[in-house]
Amino acid sequence: MTAEDRTTAEHSTEGSYVHKGKPFDRDMTYIDDRITRDGRDGWPVEEGRYRLIAARACPWANRTLISRRLLGLEDAISVGMPGPTHDRRSWTFDLDEDGVDPVLGYERLQQAYFARFPDYPRGITVPAVVDIPSKAVVTNDFQQITLDFATEWTALHRDGAPDLYPEGQREEIDALNRWMLHRVNNGVYKVGFAGSQEDYEREYRELWAALDELEERLGDRRYLMGPSITEADVRLFPTLIRFDPVYFGHFKANRQPLATMPNLWNYTKDLFQTPGFGDTVDLTQIKTHYYFVHEDINPTQVVPLGPDMSHLLEAHDRDRLTTNTWGDGGTAPAAPPAAEVVDPAHTPLSVTGR
Known part of the structure; x- marks a missing residue:
């Protein structure tokens, strides 16, 4: 070889x-x-x-x-x-x-x-x-x-860059990130690539138990660690934004769409509408990758047209919670460089800053 x-x-x-x-x-x-x-x-x-x-x-x-x-x-x-x-x-x-x-x-x-x-x-x-x-x-x-x-x-770093890994929270962030990696970020793959019914059902239950825990966690805090964005949010968002378009059907993680879970879904919408998050997302490329490359589970390589994700830009309720999005002295990032702007046809609508 x-x-x-x-x-x-x-x-x-x-x-x-x-x-x-x-x-x-x-x-x-x-x-x-x-x-x-x-x-x-x-x-x-x-x-x-x-x-x-x-x-x-x-x-x-x-x-x-x-x-x-x-x-x-x-x-x-x-x-x-x-x-x-x-x-x-x-x-x-x-x-x-x-x-x-x-x-x-x-x-x-x-x-x-x-x-x-x-x-x-x-x-x-x-x-x-x-x-x-x-x-x-x-x-x-x-x-x-x-x-x-x-x-x-x-x-x-730019002036006003947030502290995504504050020293006082690092131990808790690390523990949460390890848990999310195995139960959620990689958990969806354990479900989707399970080689037996027994493996699939075990990983399916583990994944959904973890998502239920996150749903509860986000009931009283705007972001995973509290009022400000941290490294933990950076790690969870890419999994959540792919859930309904890909993991729900393609990976058979189909207990319910993420859009039916009020805290997780409003949190996802909130981050999608936050500069630096949604403006990095290309839903067309995401769906093309999974449905085309994973021939084991999609041998036809047909890429689905749905689901409609335009509701990502609808109002969310997360601002009811204590908020300091960028931390003390922090500010939102500027618009992405022109060469890095996602094709508007590949997202539900143009993502605008707040």
Whole structure:
């Protein structure tokens, strides 16, 4: 087997995601180098040196796009966006002119991985941060990337950037994020890629028990940690925004639509209407990715037209709760750069700031 063929199905490469008789088990081994102020891993924070590769279709990548927007790192960290579909080798830059990333000169994200690890044996995943001078991948550790954006890149944050990872709440945020990762963020995949009826039913119940807990948690607080947005909200929103269009039907997580759960749904609408969240969402790319790439569970690759998601812009009731959205001294981010604006045809309506 050649290096080009080495992939793992649970990563972002086309192939077999469902294994009959087996539960879904995500490979959580990532390139764990970090970009830090002191450069202790050999990668110092440096404006303009790194390129974030983040497909809009991917929920793990969506987190990094949100964090980058909220913190105002657009000028410090450039972004490359692969298209919503890929083959078994890699995400590709098919949205760019001539199918080539204009900064890296690559057709495939795989090339950045192989530039550093010629025999890289795992999935070619997004998000990934690439060192522009060497054109080699630095890290694809999606859980650490956003934490480092919040804590290591502070010198390059915009004026008024929120503190997404406040020191006094870090222990609780970390615990909640670990729980959400296994029960919700990855929980939907455990349901959708279950290889047996027994596995499916167990994971289905686990997922819905977790969503019921979140519904209760959001009954007395505007955001997951209280009156202000934190890293926890950045991690939950990408799963919730994909739930009704994808996970409900495609992954058979169909106890009820999220839109029937008042706290979770109004929370989702609230964040969707918040600058930095909804303006990173491309619902067309999201649906195209899941329904086209997961041939195991959708062999026809037919992408559904529905559901109608225009109600994301309807009024929500979250402002009845104590609110300090951006934290003390924080402000909303400016509009996204023109080159990063989502095609209005790919969202329910134009997302406007407040």
